[in-house]
Amino acid sequence: MSVTRKQWRNPLRDDRDKRLPRIAGPCGLVIFGVTGDLSRRKLMPAIYDLANRGLLPPGFALTGFARRDWNGEDFSKVVHDAVREHARTPFRQDVWDRLAEGLRFVQGSFDDDEAFDRLAETVRELDEVRGTGGNHAFYLSVPPKAFPLVCRQLARSGLSTATTGTDQWRRVVIEKPFGHDLHSAQDLNRIVNEVFPEESVFRIDHYLGKETVQNILALRFANQLFEPLWNAHYVDHVQITMAEDIGLGGRAGYYDGIGAARDVIQNHLLQLLALTAMEEPVSFHPKALRTEKVKVLAATRPMAPFTETTARGQYTGGWQGGQKVPGLLDEGGFASDSVTETYAAMTMEVNTRRWAGVPFYLRSGKRLGRRVTEIAVVFKRAPHLPFDATATEELGENALVIRVQPDEGVTMRFGSKVPGTAMQIRDVTMDFGYGHAFTEDSPEAYERLLLDVLLGEPSLFPMNEEVELSWRILDPVLASWHAEGVPEPYAAGTWGPPSADRMLARTGRHWRRP
Structure with missing residues (x-):
């Protein structure tokens, strides 16, 4: 049954959750290098977590492309195992069943024209069966030297181009490193932009x-x-x-x-x-x-x-x-x-x-x-300290420290008087931690970034x-x-x-x- 291309909204979703409030419209994601560690540990679990939180449309489709001699059931098991092991949110059978209906796998190498033609046919089939509406993102979880070849194959097979005169979209996601130096980065940007316009290119920096x-x-x-x-x-x-x-x-x-x-x-x-x-x-x-x-x-x-x-x-x-x-x-x-x-x-x-x-x-x-x-x-340091030199021997510089990982938060370091009869000043800290201040868990970085790709939020x-x-x-x-x-x-x-x-x-x- 086809899903309307208007933005779908989960009626059961709690609208008080403002962290990732927008829901992706009808779309699909193709992962090249789907057998790699990044896909297993980060991408597949993030997709499930987004689905579990009602942030993906019911007809969402995930297609894997790799050289492995897998069929659809093999791929489904790989995704299932990755989700059970690495997903951030609890496993729910109904969510998994809905997601599994949209799983597809295409076997082939990057220089295999027939494999990309099969991928193009798979994408067309998903548009009809899953209602993905011609909207597809291509995630290049592959070595940088393979970027040009994959992009050219996407262009040759017509996968990089949406239907003219519609609001359909095609996007490409590229993992770092973006080149080896300035010259190689410029060459890579030129090759990618020959196939995808710059507004359709999403360079992932998970930080x-x-x-x-x-x-x-x-x-x-x-x-x-x-x-x-x-x-x-x-x-x-x-x-x-x-x-x-x-x-x-x-x-x-x-x-x-x-x-x-x-x-x-x-x-x-x-x-x-x-x-x-x-x-x-x-x-x-x-x-x-x-x-x-x-x-x-x-x-x-x-x-x-x-x-x-x-x-x-x-x-x-x-x-x-x-x-x-x-x-x-x-x-x-x-x-x-x-x-x-x-x-x-x-x-x-x-x-x-x-x-x-x-x-x-x-x-x-x-x-x-x-x-x-x-x-x-x-x-x-303060330009003037009206204290005896001995009183500030243990006083350092004020600092504001933003902790990105692993214990996310912010610390402020400043001077304070030590309890007692003497005037003695030393550093103390004031600490804010996300885990203490908020009851909600922060979304994993790839959850946020994958959703932004599907939303077209750059x-x-x-x-x-x-x-x-x-x-x-x-x-x-x-x-x-x-x-x-x-x-x-x-x-x-x-x-x-x-x-x-x-x-x-x-x-x-x-x-x-x-």
């Missing part, structure tokens, strides 16, 4: 789907408390950290030759910098939001000399979490002479009136002290210009590192190579130890 990242905008622009201090008059520096305590065993095929800077700084951390440093948009319309991010990225430069203002390292064996762990060169798949960095740190400057003279320190690494992602805005997806500006920022540092030689070793379980500490110490600063 931008996290609740706490979006809360940066609320924190800054919904509160009079912070914005007057959010500038070079009061801010000493900003630290943006993404640290992981895991190694790279089993990921050599993706990571070797990429490194921490390309994997994390070019996309995640520069996007966090843009959200932290941007001016207030005239509205939260996607175009207005992107305009302000582009302005910040265009004004951002890596601070020279790179030998003093950047650091890169590679983890060696050591102890972590009470276990002895191998170094990168002993991990399976990595060459014994690999110069891939597992730690990267850089000093950025934002050349605007608001941020002139304020360094932004970005760092990311594997096998560090703990898993944490945070943005720390560190304020200047606010949380980097556009061409943002991607290319990020590579313009990063390329000079990568070129300098390539000329220098090998990364500096650091022991697993520590907080990076000594050069990272020297990078801040040269200006009298130090890294936070989360």
Whole structure:
């Protein structure tokens, strides 16, 4: 039975839930690389969770494309098992039964014309049987080198083009990395845009789907408390950290030759910098939001000399979490002479009136002290302290720390008097945690992003210009590192190579130890 193409609304859904209030209209999703880890752990569970919350239409269709010799029942079992193991919301048989009716699988490789023709026929069948209305998104969960081939096949088979004269849509979703450098990113953007117009291209950066990242905008622009201090008059520096305590065993095929800077700084951390440093948009319309991010990225430069203002390292064996762990060169798949960095740190400057003279320190690494992602805005010391020197010996700098993961929230650090007869001041913290303040669970990032794709809501997806500006920022540092030689070793379980500490110490600063 066909479903009307008007926006469908679940009559049983609680309208008081304002977190993801819009429901996708009739549509389908095709996942290339559906047998991969990302699809099993993130995409399939997110689709089920959206359906479970009544945010997908009853005729929603999910099609998998891969080389596996599967039939429809095999694919249904794979999706079922992934949902049971990784879904965030409880399993409900009625929801699963409705979702399973729209599952399809097409076997083939990316260079197989007949397989894409079968996929086109499957999409047409879903339009008739499931009422998807000609609206389809194509998720490229595949290696970046396969993007051009898949896009060309989508164009050749007619899958990329909606019916002329209708309000049907076709969209493509691309996973990072978006290129290897500026030149490759420009080539990739050109190839993709030959098939899909820019407004139909959704580049996934899952960090931008996290609740706490979006809360940066609320924190800054919904509160009079912070914005007057959010500038070079009061801010000493900003630290943006993404640290992981895991190694790279089993990921050599993706990571070797990429490194921490390309994997994390070019996309995640520069996007966090843009959200932290941007001016207030005239509205939260996607175009207005992107305009302000582009302005910040265009004004951002890596601070020279790179030998003093950047650091890169590679983890060696050591102890972590009470276990002895191998170094990168002993991990399976990595060459014994690999110069891939597992730690990267850089000093950025934002050349605007608001941020002139304020360094932004970005760092990311594997096998560090703990898993944490945070943005720390560190304020200047008070210009005058009317206390004895001994009273403020334990007083540090005020800081506002936005914790992105794992314990999402915001911490403020400030000075307070120690109880007692003497005037003694030391740092205390005021803490806000999402888990304590709200009874609702935050949607998983891929839930938010997949729904935005189906709704055609591009606010949380980097556009061409943002991607290319990020590579313009990063390329000079990568070129300098390539000329220098090998990364500096650091022991697993520590907080990076000594050069990272020297990078801040040269200006009298130090890294936070989360």
